[in-house]
Structure formats: C-alpha cells, structure tokens
Amino acid sequence: MAALLELRKVSKSFGGLDVISRLDLHLEEGEIVSVIGPNGAGKTTLFNLVTGIYAPDGGDILFDGKSIVGMEPHRIAKLGIARTFQTLRLFLNMTVKENVMAATYGNTKARVWQSALRTPFARREERQVDALAEEKLSFFGKRLIGYRMQQPAYSLSYANRRRLEIARATGASPRVLLLDEPAAGMNPVETHEITELIARLRDRGGYTILVIEHDMHVVEGISDRVVALDHGEKIAEGSFEHVATDARVVEAYLGAKAVREGEAAE
Amino acid sequence: MPRIGTDEWVEQQELRTEYYTGLTAPARRAFDRVGPGPRFLTFLAICALFPFLTDSPFLIRVGVNVLLFALLALGLNIVVGWAGLLDLGYVAFYGFGAYMYAWVSSGQFDIHLPTELAIPLVVTASALLGLLLGLPSWRLVGDYLAITTLFFAQIFVELALNLDRLQLPWMDEPLDLTGGPNGIPGIDRMDILGIELPGVRDYFFLLLIVFALVVIGLYYVNESRTGRGWRASREDPLAAELMTTPVNRLKLLAFAMGAAIAGLSGSIFAAVQTGVFPQNFEVVLLIMIYAALILGGAGSISGAILGAIIVASVPEILRTPENARFLFYAAAIAVLVATVRPWQRLAVVVAAVVAFGAVLYQLVALAWPVGVEGELTGGRFSGLLESWMVIPAENQELIGNIAFVLLVASVLTLTLLRGDARLMLLVPTLYLASFVWENRLIAQPSVTRQLLFGAILVAMMTRRPHGLLGTPRVENPV
C-alpha cells in the first residue's frame, strides 16, 4: 500500500548548514509515528518542509502519491495536512470557536458577495461550519465547550491553549496531523491526558499522526513507530524499545561516554 | 489590558451587569439586551430625521460630509482594522472614484453616462485599482507597504495637478485628463432610475441608504468566513496560511473592497460638489480618516462610525469662533472629567485654574498693561473670559508661538509625572492651553484641525490603541 505521506531523500540547508540531509520518511494511513532527537536535529524543519513553509533543496515530498513540493502552504493544508506549533500560535484575539472555524476556510466556498447578502447557500455553510467547530471542540471533553466557546482564546489556561491548538488543526478536516511537541510544558496529569487524546484522535477521529516529542512517556504510550533524527539524518527507526536502546540514539542524546557506560553496565 | 491565560471572562460578566448603577442604568441594560440590528435601525431612524430638523443647507451639507466620511472610515476599517494592513494611499481611491465619475458624467470628454451605469463602473474600476495597489502587499510587510502606499497617494495628487497637458506622441494637441489645478467642474447631477437628485437633501438620503447597505453588508461579511480569514491573517499570517487560509489573496480582497467603497463615496462626493479638484484629496484628508478610525476603534464598525462623526464634525464646528470656543472648553472639560477622579479633585483643579487665570491677569495688568489690552476674538462667552484671559495687544503672534512650544513641553512633561505633582502642573498647563487657544488657534481653524488630528493619532496609540469602541487586543508574544 502506498504511504499517505512520503519523504524521499529530502535535503534542506540554510546558509551552508545542512539542517536535513537526504531524509527518507514514510507515514502509512492510520499510523502514529513519533519523531525524536536532540534539539537542532531538524525536527521542526521537517514539519516546515512538509507543510510548505520551506521548499526542499533536494528530494521529493509526496502526499497520497502526488508531489507537494512547491505548493503554497494553504494549498497543502487544504489537501489534508494540518499542524500545531512548538510555540503556540493561536489566534489569540478570536474566540475559541472562531479559532476552529477559521481553519475551515479552505474547505468552504461562500464568496464575499454571498456572505454580504446572506444568501441561503452562505447561511447554510455557516451553520455547517458552526456545527463542525462544536464537534471538533467536543472531542476534548468538557474543557473547550459551553461558555468557553465564546471566550477569547487568550483567556484560556496554558494546557487548554495547547488543546485548542490541536482542535484548530482538526478544524481543517485533515487526513494527517503534525503535532509539534504537544506535551511541552505540561505536568504529569496533563501529559497523561494528552497521550490519551492522541490515541483517541487516531482511533475515533481517524487521523494519521506524526508527532515530535521529547517526553519519552508520551512517545512510548502512543507510537506505532519511532524515528530518531540527529543533525538532520535518520539514525534509527522502529519500535520504541528498539530505538530507545539503539546505541546511536543514546549517544546523540547523552554523549558517547554514556554509551560506553551503558555497555559496561550490561 | 487583558492578559494571556487568565480566565477573566467569567469575572467580567458579573462586573458588567453590576456596573450599571444610577440614572442611566435601565437604559444601558436595555441597550445591552438589544442586538446590533435594532440598535442600528434606531441610529438610522435618528439620522433620517436630521434633514427635517433644520432648514440650513449648510448643516445638511455637513451631514452629507459626515456620511461620506463614515463610508471612508468603514472602507479603511476593512484594510486596517480587519486585515491589519497599513494602507496610507487610501485617499487616492477616493480621488480616483471622484475623478472617474467626473470623466463619465461631465463635459470633460463629453461623456454623460446614466448614473445607473456610471456608479457600478466607478466602483469596479476602483476595486481593480485597489487590487493593483495591493499587489505590493504580496511581498511587502507593514512598514514598506505603508511608505509605498503613501508615496502613491502623493503621486496621485501630482498626477491630478499635472495631467492637464499630457502630450502623447500620436496626438496633435495635449490631452487634458484632469483639468490640472482647476479640476473638473460641471459634473452632472445624479439621476437614479428616474429619480433626480437636484439638492443636497436628496444626496443626504442617497448617502444614508448607501451607508446603511454598506454597514449591513460589512457586518455580515465580518461574521463570515471572509471576516474570519482577515482576522486570522491579522493575528498570525503564517498560522492562518497553514490553516488553509490564502493570506495573500485575502489581503488583495481587503484592498479591493476598501478601494471600492472609497470609489463609491468619491463618485457621490463628485456629484454633490458638482466638481472635483486636486486639493480635495490631499494627505490631510488621509490623516483625518485615520484619526477617525483610530479614535473610534479600528476593527469595529460602530467605532468607525463614531470616529467619523466626531472627526467630520469638528472642522465644521471650528469654523465659527463662537462654536469653536464652545467646543474647545467642552472638550477640555470632557477630558478632565474622564481623567481626574474623584469629582472633588476635579472641582479643585477647575477652581485652581480659574483662580490662577484671574491672578495672572491682574499681575500682567499691573506689570505690563499692554499685555491685557488685546481683543478676544468675538462671539459668545467672550464676556466670561475678559478678566481671566491675558490677550496681549502687541507681539501677540510671537508670544502665542512661544506659549505653544511651552504648552507642548508641558503636556509631554505631564505624562511623566504622577500624583500631586501632576495635578499641580496640570493647572498652569490648562491655562496655557486656553491662552494658546484664544491667542493663536481660535482664528486658524485649519491649522488647529491638523494639530488636533496629529495629536489624536499619537495620543490614542500610546494611551488607548483600541480606540473608544474597540476591544483591547492581546499581542502574540513572538
């Protein structure tokens, strides 16, 4: 079966620094794959390449078999790839519900004159968008619905803002979700909730998910497969156990000395 | 200012219902209960009564100006308030609409299109021009776009002034496109579907209808996907783009719509004035529209309307010294009431200013009698000021100028002080303000206007960027 998302020999450098080198990566439909690696390994750049913020210097990126290199980001998002950001980038002055509704732009068609005149088509579409937003928000339990939906996004707590960021991404009705450190800054209880949430997103929502994470508990809990990057190259791939104990991965995170000590301890 | 991460919404909800005490409480609560629709209809009804309350064509013309201004502010609101783009060339669209209407409805080229054709033509052409000018926004961010559009506005005026002698190689005689500094006079009166519009009052009602339609249309657009798209683009263009919003296209759409509304206003303006001249579209007007939008609250339809009403009426009130004086002191008192609390303090300050003036007057009368022999510019209330305001009979201009510089310095210093020191400096500053007003500004309405609008822009942005009716914004900590 062809992979839903595929990167073939993708390279990207910035001013002489090779941030990603000849990277191969694939994502099958329905999978949850985690990308791990020390800071600077190129993980967020990977997301930026897939979503079209940067164009790769070499290689190809295929979505559903078709190349998406060179496409404008909003086109790629419309095709079905949505993401969250490491540092939250919510529409803070818009309400919670509006944040999710905003993500439906590419999948709606009402033109300006139709909206201005409130034609039946426009009204119907608005109702659909409204219902879709409520549906996506209710995925997160009771936290983002009720009176909260009319609140400006800036008034939410940190954890809720992270959840809203994910909710907004689902508002684009994507097939693939790219989650960039969804558990960053969360306490153990919240982290556990996020882990369950990600599993639920795949099981109940049907999304294929690519996650960047540092918290190994989350990675362990959700991943079908783990990919480890260092200095822009893939250094290990496989199940969590396989990758976590891989010598190159340990070295990348903890240094060569730790590898030797690990081997000595065995 | 709102803070990120603090759930104030619930608290504020209670605060809001508790807030209303006193005589106006029932009215305010009723106002809150009623939705935007009935509120707007009430407002329209009041406006529609206006031409019947007065016989003076001058006043109705003022009403026409206010409506034109409101339209301009609403159009600019799309670009600046909703899409967050700084378009400093906006006046050029207004001018373009006016000139284009003049081209197709006057003796300039002897084209006299029926109004039903002329107006849609002008609106479409303006929208296209807006698209064209918006193209740089594809690549340029904030500041660059601002200067480019400002330059464009300047070029527009220059072209209007100079395209009356355009010598094209294949023509025998130079082409007169714009009438140069004398503009294009003799524009046809509008005639819509058989209804002639000969008088100012007719244009008032036309404008009121146009205004109502534009407001309703814009309100719905703001609540729709387009409005959300604009707001998302303003919040975070990159995130919006990644959430399926084609940011660049929306920017162009904003430019085009703003330009279309400006062009529409321009065409009606041309018909009302029956002529167009380059002086109508100078940078001064641009500053006024911006002042209106910033004062009222960028991003808010009602803010744009309120700002427009205030900014468009002020120059008219400043025309006659009587009304101007009334406006000055009323505004001064309003500002004081809004900033000095509680009312006891306010009373002390006012008393102190009166006393200060009276004492100063007597001292000057003794030490330098010429200093108080000047004449107050006439009109009502001048009697009240006679023993209070120092008006020099000689060197009035020079002394007034020095006082002006001192006044600016004093106001700036006031922003640096706190507490009692501030109140103490406030007293002489207020007198100084009156002094500058009575001696220099009251007789120069156009300069006063310009000073005022420039000051409004700075003061609003540094103190209350969301204007009178806008909502305070939180900024992304990028």
Next chain:
Amino acid sequence: MDFFVQQLVNGVTLGSVYALIALGYSMVYGILKLLNFAHGEVYMMGAFIGYFVLTGLGGASSPMLPVAPVLILMFLAAMLGAGLLGVVIERFAYRPLRDAPRIAPLISAIGVSFFLQASALLLFSAQFRTYNTPQLIPFSTGLEVGPLRISLVRMLVIGSSIFLMIALTLLVNRTRLGKAMRAVSYDREAAAMMGIDVDRVIVATFFIGSVLAGAAGVMVGLVFERVFHFMGFIAGLKGFTAAVIGGIGNIPGAMLGGLLIGLAEAFSSSYISSTFQNLIVFGILITVMLVRPSGLLGSPVLKKV
C-alpha cells in the same frame, strides 16, 4: 557635455543630502525595525532653525559675523536642535510602543509627522522663507575644471556630507557605542542581557540620525534656498526610498541609495521632465521593492519559524 556634467554635479549634491536623510531612516530601522515617518519633519525643522540663525545674525546680505562662523553656527544650531527634537519624539511617541505590534508605532509616527507639519505652519506660517545664499556666498565663487563648474556652496554641501558620513562610519565601526548599536540591531533582548543599556543606545541612534537630518536641512536651504513647512514630506519619502534601495538597516547602502536617487532625480528632471520626477522616483522604488526587496546592499533576513 557641459549640461551633462552640470546635471552630474546637481545629482551628486542632491544625492548627498538624500544620503544624509536616508542614513537616519536606516539607522532607526536597523535598531528598532521602525520607519520613523517624522524624520522628514526633523529635517524640515533643521532647515528652519538654520534660517532663523541666519536671520538672527543679520541675514544673508548683512551678516554680523564673517561667512564661515555664520555657517558653522547655522549648522551647529540646526544639528543640535534637530537631534534634540528626534530624542523627544522617540521618548514620547515611540518608547511607550516598544513592544506593541508594528502597526502602532507607525501610526504614532504618522501622527507626529503631521503634528510637526502643522506646528511649523502655526509657528512659521505658510510663507516660504529663503536663505538668500547668493548674498552670502556669491555663485561666482567656485571651481572650474574643464567642463566641470561647481560652485562653492555645492562643494561645501558635498564636502560636509562626505565628512559626516565618514564620521558616522567610524562611529559605528570603531567605537563602543557603535558596537552597542550594532548589537542592539541584531538582537535587542540579548544585547540587554549582555549589559548594554538599550534605551541609551536607542536615544543615541535617534540623536545621531536626527543630527544628520538637521544638517541636511541646512544644506538644502543653502543650495535650493527655499524653506517651507511641507518640505519634509517629500524629502522624507525620497530619503526613505533611498534607504530602501540601498538596503534598509545598511549604512553604506543608505549612502549608495541616496546618491542613486539624487542622480536619478537630476537626470530625469532635466532630460525627461521635471513635473514627473517624483513619479520616476516612485517607479524606481516599486521596481526595487518587487525585484530585490532587500535592497542593493542589503541581505535577506532569515526568520526562525
């Protein structure tokens, strides 16, 4: 040939003035990422201050002092006055908006610009003032080398511009303040954390930029003689154009840009048409912005996403 050389001289003279104005824009933009709209008005005030000093010293036809001290006093007063004005503007119109979104200080800047124009109108009235330079420095004094005829005034302007630009370059590259300025322009927070007093550096930047604008004002007064309240607006637009063409935030770029705009204006107004010279400059601006937005000497800025 004579005509061409004459226009060349005009262009270089004009260019030196634009370069000085452009430098102010570039420096402030480099440090604050802010377009100081009011910069043109600072230049205008400099021109007026120079005029009033000249008049105060007896005027061009009967100065109380010999020519050289008169000129020096004019320049010093204008530069100091302009510098002070720039500092005040920064303190009250821009500093409160340091962390606000970009649109806020821009609108504030427009407000300041307009307020200053109106103030000039109030204080000096709409009447054009003239420096009357030929009375002070006769046109006949100057240099003649083959086809090149350059008057003393123009030599003075070009010379002092070069002097000021060299002084500025030395300041930025060789002094501690210059280093601090460069640091703040790269990363304001990091510079603060390294112990640099960011506020003082910003004030210094505004001061220096405004000083240059004040000097430019006097120069324009000397060469073109007319001083009026609206002169800052157009000069500001062109100064900004020059800064952008050279690469905004880039000091050599501002100098290059100024020169190019000056030459473009001199040649286009003499060979093509003087009515549309602003249109041509505008055209150059648009072209550069669309084709090479980072300017001739600027480098594209990478942003971390």
